[in-house]
Amino acid sequence: MLPSLMLFFKCYIPLLTFHTVLLNASLTRDTHEITVLTSTRMVCANIGGFFVWTLIPIFLSIAAGEKIPWEFVFFQFVGSIPGILFMPLVPYVKKLIGKKNMFYVFGLIAIIGNAMIYIVSKSGVQSGDNTWMRVANFVKSTGFTIITGYMWALVPEVISYAEYTTGRRIAGIVNALTGMFFKAGNALGGAIPGFVLQIIDYVAGKEESSTLNKDPKAWFTVLLIYNIVGLVLLIICFIASKERVVMEDKETENVRVSDLWKEFIRNGPLRVIALYFITAFTCMTTQNSSNSYLFGMSSQKASTQEGIRWLASLIPIFFNFLMIIIIYFYSLTDEKIDEINREIEKRNQKDDEVLA
Template sequence: MDQCITEVKPIKGFYKLSMKQRMGFGAGDLAQNLIYQTVSMYLLIFYTNVYGISAASAGIMFLIVRIVDVIWDPVVGAFVDKNSPRMGKYRSYLLLGGIPLTGFAILCFWNGFSGSLTYAYITYIGLSMLYTLVNVPYGALNASLTRDTDEVTKLTSTRMFMANIGGLAVGYGVPLVVKYFSPDGKINSKDSAEAWFVTMLIYALVGLVLLFFCFSQTKERVIMDEKDTENVKVSDLWQEFKHNRPLRILAFFFITAFSMMAIGNSAGSYYMIYNVNAPDMLPYFMALGSIPAFIFMPLIPAIKRAIGKKQMFYVFLGIAILGMIMLYVISTNEALKGNTWLVLSAQFIKSTGVIVATGYMWALVPEVISYGEYKTGKRISGIVNALTGIFYKAGMALGGIVPGLVLAYVAFDKDNVATQSDMAEKGILWLVAVIPAILLLLAMYVISKYELDDATIDKINREIESRVNY
């Protein structure tokens, strides 16, 4: 008996993605994290202890670089929305920006002009501008793959899972690789300069290969016709921000979240070396900043279905704050101080909350893009990602300048590789636990104002699909 088999075609715009496609997209975040996380976690200690810049000078430089980003990001966002390169509207920049990004990442950790602020400014500003040229289109690429909210959740979970592989490779691996190549076995001495260069060379080249893989596995299917985006301009960014309330809320959440992460990440190495007095445990402490992702990121779709996305933010932000309170108590109690296993346990709890909350926030970006398209008829993904980029880099600016200024205030001694004063240790502890906890409380309040639930965004997407053509 003949059996008629019909192929079920996906609803227009609501495309299903294979695991290979999700992994390919996630490879792009893994690649960028090999550079971003290395800069976030270790560039400050490289500048102060190895390259020879004062903490205050480094902090001010981080702020200036972020100010440059505020100007540069909307330019990139408008440019990528307005143009359609032959290799893809968004995916092209994985290669066009990725190749020079690799070079500048390596140069940032070269000590050939030791102590030169001019060289540091040139290389760090160049790195940051090229990172934007990759990251803004990459973020827009996310929204061009599908409108399906379940698929976006799966895609984001896979992306964050792989991003945290990058975080683990950096947090755990970088100190070990630097120590291996360093003649004195230290990561915070002037003798370790060449080891830092070799380490960044390895990580950046691996990242470039991963960007090529991401390029090969992604296909843009939800994008506007060129005639609908040919008039996109930088000023559209501010119009979008003005009329898109969910975008404004998400933007401010980005500021608080990235401030918290940047401050905590940059202070982690100082904390383990000077407060805990366990430099050999630094790789494990940093690794625990990523390990919870492999447990909890695959569970995000189920957790979200069970309790809702807003409640999920509340729960995991609360868990992160609990971990920070534990770090503070351990470090200020004489009976507990120096207990490495308690420190690592607190770091695991803190990181569990941070990873889930800050990982899932990327799934909200396609939602606010769709909301803006619903309101204005323009799907300007590059502009929206540039705007979120401005705010997460504003967070990074705070995260960059605050540690430098706090370390300067507490008279951190960059020439002492083993010990610091009580005042300096207290300042480091504030950077690791107190200031990040305050920022997370603020983030919890901000996200409480977000109004797009899954049913609403699904309705919006279906209404859009009924009136657009690709």
């Protein structure tokens, strides 16, 4: 898969997600409202992902005047369905089984999906044009989309915890740290495929054709259109938005760069989601970078093919297990957060009475 598509996806979706998390944290403390906002936002983000992963190959082929790779397009389409179809159900699932159990259950579903990809690939399937491979991709995406989508709802909880312990709602500090976490995960996830491919003696054969069109003019045209449309939509949304989030002076005064690391050291839940974000984005980037190798390894020797299977499925399984272990140590239950928010509201009410 060409690096340009990966770069576009990694820039577009995390940036969209990051600034809307900041809005979530500023607009409400209510855990149910945060869940609904996060689910709605992630549906929109996944629709954006659909326009990238599923439609860009079509537009590239049209721009280059070549045949559309429908097998690859349909495989990508199947993987994008869960993020649009199931994310609206997250508030109901969370209410039914609980927050942590949701991470456990869908983490296991992602593991099952990756295991299916390994088994199907091991049976000789080396193309996305296979029913069982599509089913495996759907199962994997169902689990991974939920756990990586809902993890953003934990950020406002950590911000409330910081406000409870320090008296300041330092949303900017926590979100700045969160941004560093997913960038670190992207960096690690981008390095792992190259490292593994070097170990397993992967040889890039000239006869192997890429699934995506390589015409630079087609890429420039499509990405230019995407960026212009995205900029126009961003301007429209900014103008149409009536919400203006303004921090009070007491919340922003004396905020220093060193406060980033002080908050990281004293905030236990923040350290947990830091490790979770790094692991999740490492897994995500590794998976996204590996599919093209999985579907183009027919000319490689047997040991190299097995290494590619590990890269595309078993290594992500390891990260999925690690994510389940990490979230086990997250201490902020909904009951605890509700208690914290009530205490914060009492403090604010007392401050308002004093000022009055």
